[in-house]
Amino acid sequence: MTAGLWTHWVLPGIWITVQLTVYSAALATVVAFAVGTARTHRSRTVRFLAGLYTEIFRGTSALVLMFWLFFVMPSLFGWALVPMWAAVLALGLSYGAYGAEVVRGALNSVAPAQREAGIALNFTPWQRLRLIMLPQAVPEMIPPFSNLLVELLKGTALVSLLGVADVSFAAYLVRLATQESAQIYSVTLVIYFVLAFLLTRGMRTLERKTKAGIGITTTAGGAR
Amino acid sequence: MNGWDWSAVADFMPRFWDGLLLTLQVLVLGSLLSFSLGLVWAIGFRSDTRLVRWPVQAVTEFIRNTPLLVQLFFFFFVLPEWGVQFSGLTTGTLAIGLHYSTYTAQVYRAGIDAVPAGQWEAATALSLPLPRTWIAVILPQAIRRIVPALGNYVISMLKDTPLLAGISVLEMLQQSRLESASTFQYTEPLTVVGIAFILIAYPASLLMRALERRLVR
Numbered sequence: 001m002t003a004g005l006w007t008h009w010v011l012p013g014i015w016i017t018v019q020l021t022v023y024s025a026a027l028a029t030v031v032a033f034a035v036g037t038a039r040t041h042r043s044r045t046v047r048f049l050a051g052l053y054t055e056i057f058r059g060t061s062a063l064v065l066m067f068w069l070f071f072v073m074p075s076l077f078g079w080a081l082v083p084m085w086a087a088v089l090a091l092g093l094s095y096g097a098y099g100a101e102v103v104r105g106a107l108n109s110v111a112p113a114q115r116e117a118g119i120a121l122n123f124t125p126w127q128r129l130r131l132i133m134l135p136q137a138v139p140e141m142i143p144p145f146s147n148l149l150v151e152l153l154k155g156t157a158l159v160s161l162l163g164v165a166d167v168s169f170a171a172y173l174v175r176l177a178t179q180e181s182a183q184i185y186s187v188t189l190v191i192y193f194v195l196a197f198l199l200t201r202g203m204r205t206l207e208r209k210t211k212a213g214i215g216i217t218t219t220a221g222g223a224r
Numbered sequence: 225m226n227g228w229d230w231s232a233v234a235d236f237m238p239r240f241w242d243g244l245l246l247t248l249q250v251l252v253l254g255s256l257l258s259f260s261l262g263l264v265w266a267i268g269f270r271s272d273t274r275l276v277r278w279p280v281q282a283v284t285e286f287i288r289n290t291p292l293l294v295q296l297f298f299f300f301f302v303l304p305e306w307g308v309q310f311s312g313l314t315t316g317t318l319a320i321g322l323h324y325s326t327y328t329a330q331v332y333r334a335g336i337d338a339v340p341a342g343q344w345e346a347a348t349a350l351s352l353p354l355p356r357t358w359i360a361v362i363l364p365q366a367i368r369r370i371v372p373a374l375g376n377y378v379i380s381m382l383k384d385t386p387l388l389a390g391i392s393v394l395e396m397l398q399q400s401r402l403e404s405a406s407t408f409q410y411t412e413p414l415t416v417v418g419i420a421f422i423l424i425a426y427p428a429s430l431l432m433r434a435l436e437r438r439l440v441r
Contacts (some may be wrong), residue, residue: 009345039403056422060422061382061383061384061385064417068418071411075411078229150289155291155292161389168291168293170296178304181301182306185302196289197289
């Protein structure tokens with residue numbers, strides 16, 4: 001592989017993959033918290049709608065959703081999306097649905113007495129959520145979120161099928177240019193592995209920090 | 225901008241059924257592969273010697289943390305360079321089975337770890353040979369607990385089969401792309417495929433939840 005291919009395609013490709021991961025993760029987090037808390041809402045209608053959202057977006061395939069947003073939305077609704085944003089939207093919406101289940105589970109695992117104490121202190125529902133439930137639920141969410149984040153990183157590879165020049169797309173071009181597959185595809189797999197490793201490490205630090213924030217200290221070995 | 229056209233749906237149906245059949249074929253073979261290979265990895269995790277344990281852990285971690293799509297391309301392009309000529313369908317099924325075997329391995333591991341230590345000790349006390357211990361004592365207790373978790377990975381695998389369109393396997397997504405390429409109608413085929421996934425995945429996940437209530441206690 002020549003240096004030109006490396007600096008023109010692979011390095012910018014890594015940057016695109018990182019950007020995609022960050023944007024989709026941000027969208028997915030917003031969706032996860034919104035839908036996840038909606039699933040613990042007292043109104044049955046809100047719970048039903050949130051449940052419907054999770055079932056639909058968890059039920060369909062992220063790649064099909066991505067193609068649908070890119071090819072069908074323009075002709076059906078007249079909105080055209082840049083491939084990059086179709087990808088972010090598809091990944092954010094579907095991984096947000098997986099994340100919503102995590103948020104719901106963590107909120108449900110907070111001891112009921114905590115919520116009752118909030119009611120007794122005359123907190124508004126919003127205060128209860130923000131000051132009592134979330135600080136205790138968030139550390140519980142981090143290990144499953146960490147897994148989802150790695151899944152999301154792996155999911156960004158799908159955008160290469162829409163022609164977004166991420167690192168998988170770069171690998172495809174390098175293969176065409178050099179007529180050699182083993183080398184570039186091994187390198188690409190290693191790149192993804194390193195990115196996933198960094199994400200997992202970062203999430204582990206975040207878990208320690210959020211736990212320390214509510215007075216739980218974990219040992220340096222990360223034993224839980 | 226154009227609306228919904230039912231006749232395009234009807235035109236797509238023959239291709240759709242072909243695609244569905246192929247998707248299910250990939251799913252069944254891929255699941256069987258991932259179940260058996262995952263068990264091999266899980267037994268490797270418990271090996272007495274580090275010479276087996278470490279390589280197995282390293283390989284499964286690597287496969288689990290890298291994208292299936294890139295693995296598909298790897299096998300699709302690299303195997304022929306090594307002189308192995310497989311069709312896209314065979315490559316795809318092998319790759320998806322291998323990828324998911326690293327997930328099922330973790331499920332088996334959890335299931336095996338949940339078998340009480342007394343069971344191993346009892347098998348030793350009865351001086352059962354090791355293969356018999358696994359087949360007659362440990363696995364029957366472990367597998368019962370992990371059936372729902374394995375089922376959930378089969379559903380995940382179903383939702384990953386469209387990736388095989390990337391190596392031109394004629395599964396549902398690729399069939400819809402071919403249909404669109406010949407009729408210039410993108411809306412209907414793709415929507416039908418998307419809905420088909422929900423219609424298969426949702427009842428399947430309900431089934432897994434019911435199984436979980438029955439089998440896991």
